[in-house]
Amino acid sequence: MDEIFRDRVRERDLDNFLVEEIYASPRFLDWIVDRLQRRFIAPSSLTVRLQKSPPREADRRQTDVRVAWFDDDTGMHACVLIESKITADFQSGQAEAYASELSALRLRLGPTCAAAILVAPSAKLRSLTHDGCFDAEIPIEDIIEFLRERLQADDNPEIVRRLEMRIQLLEALCGKRSAAGWVGATIAAKRDFADSYVLLASEIMPDLSVRPSTDGPRAITRIFEGLEIEGLPDLSLRHEFGTAPGWKYANVLFRGMGARITALRANGLLSATHYTAEVAGKSLAIRVATPAVDPTRPFSEERQAVESGLLAIRDLVSWLRGAAPKLSEELNMAPTERQHAGTMPTEAAFAEQLMETYRECERLGYKPTGMLQMIHDHGAIGAAKRLLALRPSDGFNRLALMNRLDLAIESIVQREQWRGLFTDHELKRAAQRLR
Incomplete structure (x- = not known):
């Protein structure tokens, strides 16, 4: 029984473990969220849902595990992305793709309502470089210690056996490291x-x-x-x-x-x-x-x-x-x-301005989702520049009918704190459109 998992475990076994444990144990989910400290605040009194290998919005790659918090109207209020690594390194652009997905989620949900976690053996974590694309790293060894503490506190025979088997699985996963001689095979x-x-x-x-x-x-x-x-x-x-x-x-x-x-x-x-x-x-x-x-x-x-x-x-x-x-x-x-030299305001500050505008539009019954997608694809400033370069959008016309052109990008760029981000030609075009 001690060797049941030896050399028979893969990264997907870790994904399956995480899905099952998060689903079955609110205590385990709370422990994971605590590892994020103040970077993520889990909503209370909402329904938690799980997905395994869902496609990401930014580039249609897959996230290993996604945990999200929903209200009764199936509106998502918070999200945590989990990436698992056992022996493999990051593919080209993989860590950056998580950062892009997080940026889009934070624009939509809020700065402390989305986070990404990297789970791997401690030796593997030391060899992975991701330039801060993940908010927290969790060694599998720490999960093993968490389960052992539960094991000592539980006297239900069935629960004890399940925890023992999960610990064996995780220990086997920790044995499959690059340090053990695993190398990429040449094709x-x-x-x-x-x-x-x-x-x-x-x-x-x-x-x-x-x-x-x-x-x-x-x-x-x-x-x-x-x-x-x-x-x-x-x-x-x-x-x-x-x-x-x-x-x-x-x-x-x-x-x-x-x-x-x-x-x-x-x-x-x-x-x-x-x-x-x-x-x-x-x-x-x-x-x-x-x-x-x-x-x-x-x-x-x-x-x-x-x-x-x-x-x-x-x-x-x-x-x-x-x-x-x-x-x-x-x-x-x-x-x-x-x-x-008179530096420009930050991208983050301008993005927050656009998100506040989006929320105000929502309160009026209008959701400018096209603008959100452009912010995701090109950044807040890039989205504004593209909107100014194109013909007036349907959103511009809708705001005009509502007598709320103060919420249009053409009005926002005219404000003193943002004018320096745009060329004279762009500002002139915006002013002409408003007239």
């Missing part, structure tokens, strides 16, 4: 694909090299080395393959620069390009959409998509070199210098 077909990819990349960008990869099942990003641009901070140039037909990205990542995104979006440097700026954990990403690539298929069948992505990277590098002086000024300026 022969992907090795051939990788060789062809490197050859084509060297033809298109001879001054850069592709970082060697294990070409294992999760090797779906290629990183380029050799790019150094005077004045720019440390950067990482990446080609994301994706795992299915559709679109992914070529991007350059500036580590630790996520806080500069508001200033970058506001200065107009990207407005005349097809590049967008996004926050990836604590990093800043400038990216462009490229066709998804399937490295398990023959290279000849994927060559067109690969070439399109490599050409996009080449063009991105060319743009970076040309934009380096202005980009360097934005990324390297110290916060105190930016304030002295």
Whole structure:
């Protein structure tokens, strides 16, 4: 019985354990919420519901476990996302995808009404890097200790046996660590694909090299080395393959620069390009959409998509070199210098303004969900700029009929505290539309 789970457990066993234990034990759920401290406040007197492997709103990837609090009208008031890891590392963009999902949930529910938790063996937690994308890390060993305390306090024979078996399961999961010698296996077909990819990349960008990869099942990003641009901070140039037909990205990542995104979006440097700026954990990403690539298929069948992505990277590098002086000024300026220069309000402050506007519209019986989606996709400032660039929306017309154009984005951007975020042309367009 002691070895019943040895070498027969997988990450999904941890997911199933979490779903069952959270469902059966309110005490366990309270213990999990307590690990979030003040970052998350669980609502009282609401119905708790669970989902296993639900698709996320931001990118349709899956969350391992989702816990949510609902009212009687099935309105969600709070949400906790749980990601489980046993031996695998994060896939490219996986941790950042949680951050994006959290951002959308917090905009909709409130800053302390959504959180994300990472659960893994303690040794695995030490090797995982996520730049603060998760609000709390819970070692499986801590869960084992929690169950052992329950075991000592319960004298029901059936409950005791169930707890003993769950502890054995968790101990077996803790035994499956990277430190035990688990490594990514190289896939022969992907090795051939990788060789062809490197050859084509060297033809298109001879001054850069592709970082060697294990070409294992999760090797779906290629990183380029050799790019150094005077004045720019440390950067990482990446080609994301994706795992299915559709679109992914070529991007350059500036580590630790996520806080500069508001200033970058506001200065107009990207407005005349097809590049967008996004926050990836604590990093800043400038990216462009490229066709998804399937490295398990023959290279000849994927060559067109690969070439399109490599050409996009080449063009991105060319743009970076040309934009380096202005980009360097934005990324390297110290916060105190930016304030002295008349810095813009933060993205978070403007987002809160838009959310307050959304709540006021709700009270009037109108839910501008299109604006919420744009905030999620492009950030609060980016959403406002896009709304100003488009023809008057149905929401604008509806607010006009309600005699509440003070709630329209065209009115909000005219307020003194926000005017500096927008160009003279955008402000003029907003004023003309209001007239």
